[in-house]
Amino acid sequence: MIELDTTDRLILRELVRDATQSASAIGRILGLSQPAAWRRINRLRETGVIKGQRLELDHEKLGFGVTVFLGVKLATKGRVSLEDFERAVSAIPEVQTVEHILGLYDYRLRVVARDISDFERVLRRRIMTLPGVGDVEANVLLSEERRPGPIG
Amino acid sequence: MFDDTDRRILRQYQHAPTLGPAELAERSGVAPATCTRRLERMQEEGILRANRAVIDWRALGYEVEVSLRITLDKTQPRAFDEFMAAARNVPEVLEIQTFLGRVDLRLSIIARDMGHYQQLYRSAILTLPHIADIEALMHVARIKSDEVLPL
Numbered sequence: 001m002i003e004l005d006t007t008d009r010l011i012l013r014e015l016v017r018d019a020t021q022s023a024s025a026i027g028r029i030l031g032l033s034q035p036a037a038w039r040r041i042n043r044l045r046e047t048g049v050i051k052g053q054r055l056e057l058d059h060e061k062l063g064f065g066v067t068v069f070l071g072v073k074l075a076t077k078g079r080v081s082l083e084d085f086e087r088a089v090s091a092i093p094e095v096q097t098v099e100h101i102l103g104l105y106d107y108r109l110r111v112v113a114r115d116i117s118d119f120e121r122v123l124r125r126r127i128m129t130l131p132g133v134g135d136v137e138a139n140v141l142l143s144e145e146r147r148p149g150p151i152g
Numbered sequence: 153m154f155d156d157t158d159r160r161i162l163r164q165y166q167h168a169p170t171l172g173p174a175e176l177a178e179r180s181g182v183a184p185a186t187c188t189r190r191l192e193r194m195q196e197e198g199i200l201r202a203n204r205a206v207i208d209w210r211a212l213g214y215e216v217e218v219s220l221r222i223t224l225d226k227t228q229p230r231a232f233d234e235f236m237a238a239a240r241n242v243p244e245v246l247e248i249q250t251f252l253g254r255v256d257l258r259l260s261i262i263a264r265d266m267g268h269y270q271q272l273y274r275s276a277i278l279t280l281p282h283i284a285d286i287e288a289l290m291h292v293a294r295i296k297s298d299e300v301l302p303l
Contacts, residue, residue: 001212001213012205016205016207017204049207053203053205055169057301058199061197062162069251090295096301097294097296097297099297101289102289103219103288110299112302143250147246150243
């Protein structure tokens with residue numbers, strides 16, 4: 001486990017806000033020299049604390065008006081392997097995330113669509129035809145907030 | 153206006169958000185100056201909101217991730233607002249989502265281990281206002297998480 005000090009946490013918050021900032025820009029914000037900032041940023045990346053970057057896009061402006069979370073239960077466990085289901089579901093372009101969970105459902109999928117009728121098409125043609133799929137519960141996303149997490 | 157050039161750039165950029173401007177331009181098959189100009193315009197128009205670092209909470213010692221599906225007591229007119237304001241004060245809450253469907257809200261929370269989760273659940277979650285029902289789903293694995301839009 002990686003231990004962070006206060007400066008590391010502040011750097012992390014800055015990079016979560018905007019990962020394209022250079023080491024010297026971050027150094028200026030936090031009162032660090034460019035090499036000191038670079039060393040710390042590099043350590044955060046090398047140790048895997050920062051596992052990657054992600055673009056945040058305005059879905060509506062790009063024509064994707066609907067996001068639906070699907071809880072999927074597999075009907076024929078054992079007959080269809082989890083790997084087959086996971087491979088098939090991950091290949092669907094409209095499926096943004098696939099999470100394996102324990103509880104009411106086996107998988108949670110995040111699905112984007114242009115509108116409700118486009119979502120219906122994805123659900124019928126792509127999701128319901130997946131190998132082993134059973135009960136499906138849909139919840140339409142109304143709002144979403146990502147919090148900074150325990151680094152403040 | 154969002155055209156095919158913008159689409160090409162975003163498609164590449166979504167799959168490789170760590171690319172610098174020169175490389176992104178090359179992969180998208182556009183001139184570097186065009187690429188820079190298009191990215192700036194998409195930022196101004198609010199299409200491209202941010203390029204964020206993604207934290208691996210496991211590397212920081214948070215081994216447990218739980219999804220809490222919550223139904224609120226809707227007889228309270230301010231149930232949503234008050235619940236969300238209180239949930240924002242719990243540092244271990246990573247996501248707050250509201251839904252139209254069987255569930256009203258979902259919180260994604262992280263904890264160091266099951267003991268820590270138990271303690272958080274009792275002291276910080278069950279004390280949130282207006283909860284009518286709550287269901288916990290334990291996170292096992294993330295199979296796909298790039299969150300790429302099919303442009």
